Amino acid sequence: MSDLDRRQFxxxxxxxxxxxxxxxxxGERERPETAAWLDDVKQIDxxxxxxxxxDVGPANGPVVLLLHGWPYxxxxxxxxxxxxxxKGYRVVVPYLxxxxxxRFRSADARRNGQQAALASDxxxxxxxxxxxxxxxxxxDWGSRTAAIVGALWPERCTGLVCVSGYxxxxxxxxxxxxxxxxxxxxxxxxxxxxxxxxxxYEKNRYxxxxxxxxxxxxxxxxxxxxxxxxxxxxxxxxxxxIVIDNYxxxxxxxxxxxxxxxxxxxLAGAPAIKVPTITIASDFDGAAADGAAYAKRFIGRHEHRxxxxxxxxxxxxxxxxxxxxxxxxxxx
Numbered sequence: 001m002s003d004l005d006r007r008q009f010x011x012x013x014x015x016x017x018x019x020x021x022x023x024x025x026x027g028e029r030e031r032p033e034t035a036a037w038l039d040d041v042k043q044i045d046x047x048x049x050x051x052x053x054x055d056v057g058p059a060n061g062p063v064v065l066l067l068h069g070w071p072y073x074x075x076x077x078x079x080x081x082x083x084x085x086x087k088g089y090r091v092v093v094p095y096l097x098x099x100x101x102x103r104f105r106s107a108d109a110r111r112n113g114q115q116a117a118l119a120s121d122x123x124x125x126x127x128x129x130x131x132x133x134x135x136x137x138x139x140d141w142g143s144r145t146a147a148i149v150g151a152l153w154p155e156r157c158t159g160l161v162c163v164s165g166y167x168x169x170x171x172x173x174x175x176x177x178x179x180x181x182x183x184x185x186x187x188x189x190x191x192x193x194x195x196x197x198x199x200x201y202e203k204n205r206y207x208x209x210x211x212x213x214x215x216x217x218x219x220x221x222x223x224x225x226x227x228x229x230x231x232x233x234x235x236x237x238x239x240x241x242i243v244i245d246n247y248x249x250x251x252x253x254x255x256x257x258x259x260x261x262x263x264x265x266x267l268a269g270a271p272a273i274k275v276p277t278i279t280i281a282s283d284f285d286g287a288a289a290d291g292a293a294y295a296k297r298f299i300g301r302h303e304h305r306x307x308x309x310x311x312x313x314x315x316x317x318x319x320x321x322x323x324x325x326x327x328x329x330x331x332x
Contacts, residue, residue, distance in 0.1 A: 036078045037229060038093055041101055047124025048109050052101030053094035055129075057085030062158070063131050064326055065122065066093045069140020070243055071209035072313060073099050073233035075226075076139070079319035084326060092134070094125055096141065098242030100233040111238050113246030115169055116260035116267065119148035126156060137326055139163035139314050141246070150275040152263060159329035160277040161322070163314045164285055165304075166294035170268045171252050188212070192247040202240045206231050216284060217311025226316075274300040276332075278325045282310040282317075303328070 038054035045051075054074055064084055066077045074093040081091045095102040096118060097111075104111070122145060126134065135158050138146040144167040150160045151168065177183070188208075191197035201208055210227055213220075233239075248254045256264060277298050281289040291304035305325065307318055315322045 046128035057090040061090040063134040065134040067138035067142030073230045076316045083323035098238045111241035113242040114249045114256040116263040135159040137161035151271040157275045165279040166297040272299045276301040278329045284312040
């Protein structure tokens, strides 16, 4: 079984974990007493997109770029951002293509969810904001994108924080079948491969994504208001198209755009990452939580941390631990 297959197997199996005692390595799970939201959203033209993004903290501070995944949005970093701005960082949190207020600048642009496109969006945003370098952190799609930025554009990164480690996709490896229990964990990918699945997601995206939150973070007791703040980001007119394309692309059911071919060829070779990196694992990662399966992909300064009792949405479930990782990858 390849490293990628192993990562897929244990992550899928972790979705079946029941509730366990909620503890972190450094103490009890964090439960912020007051909600903070990233409500001040700015817009800027960047490459193919007009990007909606939060930009908080001192304008001349070192930049931290934080990336969300599916089915989440910028509010995953609502508690992380003030912890970082208090330490002098400028924190930029963009909506991905297909989320929130981010829009394609051309009606004719392909609604493409492939990994190289998402990473290229990050570089386009940094160029538009005149950000030469940043610490880049993320989880889910955002972790994959952060790793790709570190692999393809290391000169733009001063550090990485990647939840669940090395998630760069090799589509050829993805063609290899997994054990049945692991395949069961990826049920939604196969659902999305069908027209019924696309229509079902279009019709039921709010209920669908709330279910994913519960499966991916079984011990996180989020309330309806918290989910509702993020669910509004799914109203984006391109949301369904991007999500469906992302998962179909991974299974080689759709092709990417030729403009990204060279980058995808590099990524298919599982490039090593020399940028200083902290990887974070949680209960979501199951048996792969020790990070051994991907440690060799990080050839620069690398530290691995395990948060117990935490699900997939690490920044929202354990904001202090995530923020500390950002600070530590910068200073150590």
